[in-house]
Amino acid sequence: MKNIFSNKYFILLSRLILGVVFIIASIDKISIPDIFALNVQAYKLLPVFLVNLAALIIPWVELICGIFLIGGYYVRSSSLLLSGLCLIFIIALTAALSRGLKIDCGCFGPEHNSPVSWMRIIEDICLLVLSAHIFFYTNTLAINEGEMTA
Amino acid sequence: MQKTKNKSLVHEVGIIIVISVFLAIVYNVFSSKGIPLIRKNVIKMSVSDSLLFPDAIKVDSLKLINTQDTTILKDIKVIAPLHERALKNPDSVAKLYPPKSDPVWKIISLEQLNRLLAEKRGILLDARTEEEFKKGHIPGAQNIPGLEPEKYVEQIITQPRDTLIIIYCNNPDCHLAQMLAEFLSVMEFKNLYLYDDGWDGWKKAQMPIDTSFTKEKSR
Numbered sequence: 001m002k003n004i005f006s007n008k009y010f011i012l013l014s015r016l017i018l019g020v021v022f023i024i025a026s027i028d029k030i031s032i033p034d035i036f037a038l039n040v041q042a043y044k045l046l047p048v049f050l051v052n053l054a055a056l057i058i059p060w061v062e063l064i065c066g067i068f069l070i071g072g073y074y075v076r077s078s079s080l081l082l083s084g085l086c087l088i089f090i091i092a093l094t095a096a097l098s099r100g101l102k103i104d105c106g107c108f109g110p111e112h113n114s115p116v117s118w119m120r121i122i123e124d125i126c127l128l129v130l131s132a133h134i135f136f137y138t139n140t141l142a143i144n145e146g147e148m149t150a
Numbered sequence: 151m152q153k154t155k156n157k158s159l160v161h162e163v164g165i166i167i168v169i170s171v172f173l174a175i176v177y178n179v180f181s182s183k184g185i186p187l188i189r190k191n192v193i194k195m196s197v198s199d200s201l202l203f204p205d206a207i208k209v210d211s212l213k214l215i216n217t218q219d220t221t222i223l224k225d226i227k228v229i230a231p232l233h234e235r236a237l238k239n240p241d242s243v244a245k246l247y248p249p250k251s252d253p254v255w256k257i258i259s260l261e262q263l264n265r266l267l268a269e270k271r272g273i274l275l276d277a278r279t280e281e282e283f284k285k286g287h288i289p290g291a292q293n294i295p296g297l298e299p300e301k302y303v304e305q306i307i308t309q310p311r312d313t314l315i316i317i318y319c320n321n322p323d324c325h326l327a328q329m330l331a332e333f334l335s336v337m338e339f340k341n342l343y344l345y346d347d348g349w350d351g352w353k354k355a356q357m358p359i360d361t362s363f364t365k366e367k368s369r
Binding site: 032035037041051052053059 | 159162163165166167169170171173174175177178181183184185186187188189190191192279297320321323324325328329350
């Protein structure tokens with residue numbers, strides 16, 4: 001079983017999927033930050049003065065990590081960061097759902113309106129699994145020697 | 151070995167965060183859609199009836215959007231910008247106004263909205279998407295989606311800037327009404343109100359729903 005998970009093509013596939021998803025997710029958020037900021041604010045989890053900073057920085061972390069995952073640089077740390085983001089998103093979505101907030105998810109930026117729902121949480125859990133897979137099965141040494149960038 | 155690994159991992163994470171923060175700030179500075187790094191608190195304030203329906207004030211001129219029903223309104227002038235007057239009135243909620251730099255949105259209740267609609271004062275704007283608007287809206291509302299108000303600007307651009315405008319979207323957590331209000335205040339409309347309970351509140355109160363939709367209707 002371990003062999004399948006640590007198969008380098010399987011890991012490469014995970015990296016490509018995760019990278020593409022997060023790059024796509026980040027583009028709209030970066031291009032229209034004011035709407036993403038409103039999305040973030042609607043979750044009512046952050047103090048207002050931090051909302052814009054989070055709305056500006058989170059998409060860039062997504063973009064950079066996505067690019068690194070596809071490019072094969074800093075793969076473990078990128079997947080670790082994205083796991084962290086997924087975890088934050090899952091918590092935020094769950095909090096919003098449990099409080100009955102009828103808000104836009106903001107998951108893929110403002111151009112893709114989709115209300116907060118369990119489906120969004122399941123999506124984020126899938127992404128979390130993917131990034132955890134990359135994190136735990138990527139051989140750090142191999143990465144450093146550039147073997148996994150194939 | 152494990153320690154070195156963890157150390158380099160933390161180091162890499164740090165590098166990624168630094169790059170992201172740096173790019174985020176640089177891009178934000180040079181982007182035409184940049185936003186302030188520190189967000190200001192948006193303050194929603196309910197409006198008292200005495201402000202919204204200043205029956206006591208008698209003036210000659212009459213400014214109404216729709217003058218069909220002037221019997222009740224003969225003596226009333228809709229004074230704008232409302233908050234200038236509020237500031238002069240020590241008894242009003244003006245005292246609660248924070249410094250000018252903080253955006254303040256004036257919120258009206260369902261009762262106040264109904265009264266304004268009955269008196270045919272002002273324009274009612276639906277800030278939701280065209281799709282949602284087509285499914286149903288408050289009778290008499292025009293659709294100007296908060297996400298792309300510039301496309302619908304000709305509906306409103308000819309109106310006097312002191313026109314009373316009521317904006318709604320879905321509910322208090324919906325941001326579209328605020329976006330439209332921001333857009334309109336940039337256009338120097340000063341007499342803006344949000345019906346904060348929005349479409350959800352309207353439906354919950356089982357008020358009449360209009361499902362008709364024509365481009366012409368939204369003027």
